[in-house]
Amino acid sequence: MPITPTKKIWMDGELVNWEDATVHVLTHSLHYGSGAFEGIRAYPTPKGVAIFRLREHIERLFRSCKILMIDVPFNVDDVVEACREVVRANELNDGCYIRPLVYLGYGEMGLNPLPCSVNVSVAAWPWGTYLGDDGVNNGVNTKVSSWQRHDPNAVPTAAKSTGAYVNSSLAKVEALKGGYDEAILLAPDGKISECTGENLFIVHKGMIFSPMHSDQGSLEGITGETIETIARDLGIEVRYEALIRSDLYLADEAFLTGTAAEVVPIRSVDDRLVGDGTPGPITKQVQSIYFSAVRGGEDRYQHWLDYV
Numbered sequence: 608m609p610i611t612p613t614k615k616i617w618m619d620g621e622l623v624n625w626e627d628a629t630v631h632v633l634t635h636s637l638h639y640g641s642g643a644f645e646g647i648r649a650y651p652t653p654k655g656v657a658i659f660r661l662r663e664h665i666e667r668l669f670r671s672c673k674i675l676m677i678d679v680p681f682n683v684d685d686v687v688e689a690c691r692e693v694v695r696a697n698e699l700n701d702g703c704y705i706r707p708l709v710y711l712g713y714g715e716m717g718l719n720p721l722p723c724s725v726n727v728s729v730a731a732w733p734w735g736t737y738l739g740d741d742g743v744n745n746g747v748n749t750k751v752s753s754w755q756r757h758d759p760n761a762v763p764t765a766a767k768s769t770g771a772y773v774n775s776s777l778a779k780v781e782a783l784k785g786g787y788d789e790a791i792l793l794a795p796d797g798k799i800s801e802c803t804g805e806n807l808f809i810v811h812k813g814m815i816f817s818p819m820h821s822d823q824g825s826l827e828g829i830t831g832e833t834i835e836t837i838a839r840d841l842g843i844e845v846r847y848e849a850l851i852r853s854d855l856y857l858a859d860e861a862f863l864t865g866t867a868a869e870v871v872p873i874r875s876v877d878d879r880l881v882g883d884g885t886p887g888p889i890t891k892q893v894q895s896i897y898f899s900a901v902r903g904g905e906d907r908y909q910h911w912l913d914y915v
């Protein structure tokens with residue numbers, strides 16, 4: 608989906624005009640993928656626009672930078688405030704997607720990143736459903752990718768690093784060219800890891816299973832943790848366990864979670880319908896509470912909302 612330009616982008620402590628938020632062609636991260644980023648959503652609520660689980664996202668950004676040995680010249684509070692400022696300055700009262708980025712700048716070249724300047728930017732723009740309204744309502748068709756998730760000893764999968772996403776892009780293109788909506792990546796051990804930008808969950812005999820916190824290199828997703836809380840509060844058991852691809856074929860229900868994608872039912876895996884191919888009752892229940900919570904409709908989850 609094309610980006611809708613807004614007015615201002617936060618760059619290293621100040622708001623600059625959208626069209627002036629540019630970098631030099633010799634920016635280190637452009638060459639070596641040496642950056643870290645976040646994806647965050649804000650939603651309209653009855654009390655005004657609110658950013659969903661903002662601090663958790665910025666804390667993960669700083670954890671990514673720690674893994675990459677990038678010393679961010681701002682603290683968590685500064686970047687949290689920068690996100691609020693960008694939403695306010697662009698009057699994104701109907702909600703938006705927010706993209707904080709830490710990157711190594713212009714000035715040094717070569718594979719030693721340590722002497723490089725560290726730059727931080729935060730942009731925001733209106734963004735509709737990532738996998739389409741039909742996907743959210745009726746489910747998406749997925750395919751196990753021929754591309755494998757990184758071995759964490761090759762590229763650390765716990766860091767949301769810019770360079771790591773070459774892997775997701777390869778898998779995404781392969782899936783789209785094959786007529787599918789999304790790819791499922793396997794870990795080097797052959798177990799299920801996650802999708803290109805989402806965590807994966809299945810429902811089996813009334814329980815929810817996910818490899819999210821197992822050793823298969825999936826990102827610790829904030830949407831996934833949100834669904835875990837919602838499900839447990841409904842009395843549904845959630846287990847983090849390694850899964851194999853036939854677990855997906857035989858699941859009663861399956862869904863994926865991510866900030867951009869939100870909560871999306873999986874209609875099929877490798878041309879096999881999940882259940883009867885329509886979103887299952889547990890998927891629909893947690894999805895509907897999620898959409899209500901992000902828009903301020905659930906009293907018990909108000910603490911997830913950061914009003915700008």
Ligand SMILES: Cc1ncc(COP(=O)(O)O)c(C=O)c1O
Nearest residue numbers: 804805806826828829830865866
């Ligand atoms: C590879 C990958 N896995 C999972 C997720 C889901 O994470 P979250 O729910 O925190 O957006 C994302 C999105 O950030 C991602 O890029």
